[in-house]
Amino acid sequence: MTSAAPPIVIAKRRVMYIPGYDPVPPRAYRERYRRQSAKQAALSGYAIEIAPRSAKGRFGWRIAARMEEASTDTDLEVMVWADIVRASMDQGVLASYAQLARTAWAYIGSGALFRLMRLRKGPVIAALYPVMVLLLQAVLALALGFVIYTALLASGFYAVQSVTHAPLARPWDLILLLCAGLAGLASIGGFLRWCQRRDHLLAWYLMHDYAFSAQAQGAYPSVQEARMAEFADAIADALKSDTDEVLIIGHSSGAYIAISVLADLIRAGRVPVGGPALSLLTLGHVVPMVSFLPRAHRLRADLACLSNSDALTWVDVTAPGDGCSFALCDPVSVSGVAPEGKRWPLVISAAYSQSLRPETWAALRWKLFEAHFQYLNAFDNLPGRADDYDYFRITAGPKSLAARFAGRAPSPARIERAVNRYTKLAA
Known part of the structure; x- marks a missing residue:
């Protein structure tokens, strides 16, 4: 299955953001986006405006951006599972x-x-x-x-x-x-x-x-499976809408949730040919914490499914300065399930030590949790290349994820050796 080639300019985009294991209400993510997008816009010379979301459904907001000589409207939705986190x-x-x-x-x-x-x-x-x-x-x-x-x-x-x-x-x-x-x-x-x-x-x-991750030796608990099915339905609806790109973002534990949800959609034939470009951005992933457990058959199968699919573009971003993630570890390869012809993910580094000013990085490096959320923040020392990691250009700019990182080489420091003892894809 091959999704349609994205248009040269993305005029409309749907973003579904899946948080990690976080009990905070979704408005905290809106406030972070509001503050940090204004900061990055001032640093990078583009314009972003945040407005309430007009569509009914899950919590989110609208983004009107003018950058790279184009205007883009984005509808960003938070896929909430904080209630499950709080209950656990x-x-x-x-x-x-x-x-x-x-x-x-x-x-x-x-x-x-x-x-x-x-x-x-x-x-x-x-x-x-x-x-x-x-x-x-x-x-x-x-x-x-x-x-x-x-x-x-x-x-x-x-x-x-x-x-x-x-x-x-x-x-x-x-x-x-x-x-x-x-x-x-x-x-x-x-x-x-x-x-x-x-x-x-x-x-x-x-x-x-x-x-929470280890309670069933890597298998997903039923309450999580039920919520993931809801996420899949929401993404399937977005793929039927009049939009140019559907971008799924999984942060931290949300990365493996996003992987499994998209694998379900692809296997079920719910990614329409000729529909919007389907993109997956995983940030600060902790996939091995689950995929290395004995009963994580589903996640390992989902990793293998996405890794050679032509239905989506998958970019994985981590940073060695983030001590809470498996930085530059290719989640498919290290889990020991890379199939022949593996295409994804493109593993790149957010390179905190280069993309942040020395004084900013010095203040951040021992704040472990804030460093884990830096992917969602402004970077005050971006080198200025077209393929630099900029969360706000990716979520609100006029290029699809595929176009923005076209030709980008993977990080030479990435880890691809298979380390996992458990590699079965079925129980």
């Missing part, structure tokens, strides 16, 4: 620690963790970080509980003896032991609950993120 994070303290143990075993017991470390250590460290923090918090909680227990016990014995001038007798000693024990347990639970709610270190959030 709504766990008590004991349930969260049980989740931690299951997730650690999923990666260690399967051997996936050790193979992931052969790719990039950054995301593996990000996976181990919540384990260490939560275990440290558990040790501190136990220490606090012990201190409170012994302090109450000692003060209780002293108070009784100072009044009676006699050793404590049963049943009062048992009552005092019970009360001190309950107070110690309450302090343990209260401290851990406080850590979970405040989560300034984002350790609990990260733990839930990896636990």
